[in-house]
Amino acid sequence: MRLERRALLRAGSLLGLATITGGRARAQTPRRGGVLVVAADTEPRNLNPAMVASNGVFYVASKVIEPLAEMAYGEPGLTPRLALAFEGSKDGRSVTLRLRPNVRFHDGKPFSSADVAWSALELWKKHQNLGRVVFKDLEAVDTPDPLTAILRFATPTPLQLVRNALPALTAVVPRHLYEGTDPLANPHNQKLVGTGPFRFVEYRPGQYYRLERNPDYWDAPRPWLDGIVFRVLPDRGAIAAALESGEIRLAAFSAVPLADMQRLAKVPGIAVIDKGYEGITYQLTVEINHRRKELADLRVRRAIAHAIDPNFVVERIFLGYAKPSTGPVPRFDTRFYTAEVPTYTYDPKRAEALLDEAGLRRGADGVRFTVELLPAPWFEQTRQMGDYLRQALKAVGIEAKLVVKDPAGHQKAVYTDHAFDLAIGSPVYRNDPAISTTILYQGGLPPGVPFSNQYGWADSAMDDLIARAARELDPTARSELYRRFQRLAAEHLPLIPVVEFTFLTVASTSVRGVADNPRWATSHWADTWLEA
Amino acid sequence: MARGLIGSPEPVATSGAEANTPLPRHPALLLARRRLAQAPIVLLIVITGAFLLLEAAPGDAVDAYLAGLGGDAGLVAELRRRWGLDRSGPTRFLLYLAGLATGDLGWSVSFGRPVLAVIVERLPITLVLAGAATLLAFALGTGLGLLAGARPGGPLDRLLSATALLLNAVPTFWLGLLLVLVFAVRLRWLPSAGIETIGAGHTGLARLLDIARHLVLPTLTLGLVYAALYLRLLRAGMVEAWRSDYVRAARAKGIPRRRLVLRHVARNALLPVVTMLGLQSATLVGGSVVVESVFAVPGLGRLAAEAVTQRDVPLLLGIVIVSAVLVVLVNLVIDLLYARLDPRVELAARTP
């Protein structure tokens, strides 16, 4: 498959790039210059995207260290970065990558297939939270010449999966700065060196990350900006104030409280953009501990699903910026998504009937049974969902006691100790169900694995389906298997996906070239520019 | 001290309990010497306590690190091994103490850098903030306290005392929010957060002024609350002093009121204020946690809170040690100051 920029743009414009606010489609001639100051609400310690695949890391690091390819709107859905093309063998045992020529790292050394090989084998496969899953069977990387790298897998690995993993999992770091060191303690995990449009200048903890333009970028005359400053502002209210006063020009990842968003949208010179996050769709999910006997009963889980009003969650908690979920795959990914699954409409009466049927009648105090509910501390919305779910359950006679812990405490309670009855989680869907989604349904995982099926639920049909899809080389057949996966998930309801949501970007209208790909906030920003 | 946020309440009358216990000579100096001798034991208790607290916490540094990431069982085990978390608690504690004996504060797992380097980055910010707030509080508090205590019961005294009473009851974080709302959001006079304009490229004096502008609101928030405390303390001391025999005697001698207030009444009443300054050195860091959080100031207080969430044991212990050493140092200075200021020492020297 060849990824030509021209072909891609053609496809893109056919698919209506016009709907993308601030995208290149409606841009005038970009202007060079200007430093873009944006808000950052988290401060990752290890910034190396080849080792830590997380949106907090990508937000800063994706401008410095590039992946092999980036997501794009429309077909083929990918745009080339460090790889120009890739090709899979029939047996699914190897993927050949053709790399971009004349690319240099920020320290002046040339980029070559050796860097890809080293990053893949030593970092993606061994250290990266997501790579350890996708590249677990990666045996070797052959480098016949400096611009060709051949990934060799021990077992057949679907090309579709590798392709879908390219944007998030394949950042390439310079081998010469890492080889022979302990990767975890390497100083370049903070002082990044990559091939990207921006060079890393400095990090002041608690204050900012500063990047400057890479004058030697392969996609000259890009980048347009002279630099980017990520200002650390942990408080959302402070971010809104800084935007209005012009101290920052852009806040990504809904870093402004949604309730304030409506007000900001009316401020002249400020735009609220709801595109550019489709490739990293989150879900708000009710996690269930099946070790609790009441919750092991399918009728009870269905009753809980009927007790929740997704529209309330969409309207009150997300102020409209979310959609009800039907299953673990979000609507945006049309390759895998199916709406033909059992659904559970908001119907408290039905919920009560199901609970009665399960033998859990209301006691004298109106309570059927009591649960501990642990909303994850990651987002404001996961906490608010906790408040809402408690009320929704109370209405059908289930008394929930909220237990809020800090991130480490929550992590341990849910994923290691299983000390919860219900929890509110927010899993991310990353462009392929096999990357971080099926792990939520797969049985037999050891305790302590974060964001995995620690729910005490296992189903051999489900496990079989997940294993088959992970080996299926034919994309059409593989997509069909994942549609069956969604149906099975909705039927058994081991966890309840409530809504899917993406984020919003609030920016000054002087910032252009915003949201022009489905992972925009976590992509290169080489096309972003500032109006004079 | 009758203040919540600042930390442990301290009795005003007996605040210098040990200092006020009659001791033979230069009591404050003796106290200073004793403090120094006791410091290592106190420090050991503090370190042990902090270590035990984080040991008791659910989840460790690996849980905190992976809480935002995910991963598989192999990664979890590998990280635990790398960060030395597969060893038993007592072993880790002894290793830490052994390192400490060689002057090594250890490695911060959440930052992936030496603890000392992380602390050194944040310490100046908190020192400047706490120093500015103390200066403001002391100047404002003693200045206005002097005015109030010069004529207890007068109209000015009533006004000042009422204001101080009110300020004394304001939650610091709320005061901070109101100041932000008024001065940063509505009037746009001052920045709402951070400690300098990033990317402005200021250097030299311009940069200092920029930092000063950013520090105005946090300093006011922290300083006003303490100013109220000093005001009340000084005024109370002066009221007491007016009733004392030697002031009455001096009054009888016909010493002018202005001189009487400054040389006898206020000077005596200043002693508890100075003691309080020392006692507050520890609580100020606690108070700054909240203020640093309201104004997004990357200081030591916020770092400590982060160390707790990240379960970064070496970092938290490092902060505790550094702040304890600071507290001991500040108190030494205060003790020396006390010895100089104490009129009893002076009187003893003058009267044959």
Added chain:
Amino acid sequence: MSDAFARFARNPAALLAALLLAALALAAALAPRLWPIDPEAVDGPPLLHPFTDPAHPLGTDRLGRDLLARLLFGARISLVVALAAAFASLLIGSAVGLAAGLAGGRIDDLLMRITDAFQTVPGFLLALAFVSVLGPEAESVVLAIAASSWTGPARIVRAEILSLARRDFVLAAVAVGLPRVEIAWRVLLPNALPPVLAYACASIASAVLIESALSFLGLADPNRASWGAMIAEGRAVLVREPWLSIWPGLALLVTVLAVNLVGEGLDDALAPRRARP
């Protein structure tokens, strides 16, 4: 004691403050009857302005929960936690101070070094660490506040004991040959207590403020409304709807002010007794 009461009653500010506190306590206790709206229930449109809808006189928060109800229920947490924490810190402090003052020698040394250690660590930071580790339930907040504020009473009681021990009536009791335990219990403790009691109000005020700051930082029991958490919640929409943070802040201010005024009144009323040799 009746003298002291009379003196207290003559102090109009203190009396008024005491009445206010009593009213607040009553309102908190009777909250479900006075204003029968569930403070956790979504009951109206979100972010309703104050004084626009008689059903929600103070308005609603982002989820549409009634602010007046939340304010009244918040008073419960504030008052209960503060009273319990102040009591616990006075209890721990008095016990340690008494033990140190009586035992003297090595035990006194050790206890005072522990006290020093606690005072070396910023009190609020200690409370913060405690609650992060133990979880934000009311019990652990009480424990955390007590842990960060017992040193004051400990020092007072110890100093008091040491100074009492030199007084004639104690020396006399020793000379007569009363057992040490009895001297401690019947002579020293009753005489050391009044200053601690006068200090109690300062403790309570301080506990209210620490509790609110902890919940402002997100360390509050999520099952119950609390003033600090309400301010934090309002902070997210500070610019748009500042009332959300102003109401609970005012409630805190008035409560702490009243406690302090009562404390001052008590202090004045008890002072003559303390001055007596």
